Amino acid sequence: MKTQNRLPSLLCFVFLFISISLFSQKDDVVDIILTVDVSQLGDNPNAPGGCAFMAEPNAVVLENLTAKDFTIGVENGKKLKWKGRTTDGDVVKILKIHYLSGTNIFNKSNLRRCLFGRKVRNRVRQTTIDKPDYIYGIKFKVKKKGKYYLDPKIRVK
DSSP states (O other), X not given: OHHHHHHHHHHHHHHHHHHXXXXXXXXXXXXXXXXXXXXXXXXXXXXXXXXXXXXXXXXXXXXXXXXXXXXXXEOTTOEEEEEEEETTSOBEEEEEEEEEESOOOSSSSEEXXXXXXXXXXXXXXXXXXXXXXXXXXXXXXXXXXXXXXXXXXXXXX
């Protein structure tokens, strides 16, 4: 008889724990969104035009004059997730994030997209206080256009 009374309580506890875990994880993620205007891309894969970044939520955009100068500030321990889209609403596949220079804030130099994924994600492991910013290369693919590269920055508090 006691086993039957414990089962509903256990199920309620598990449901409550999962709900709290999922809700708290949303505050822990910073989305870095690359928006591409396909008509302005151009032919040079190392200097694509028509690209802009934005970050939301829990990130401070420190510089955003051009996609190359884009610099955000985040807190240590945050999970960063890179996504891409065109101005027409098509998907831009983020293929890889790779370390170029500065302080390597992740536990590896190359971050690749998940299997069948369109985004790359990883957790910040190190601060850049009194150290150079993390400068990374982002490799992305636009449907029917090819692969392109940019190199923005991240500063970690």
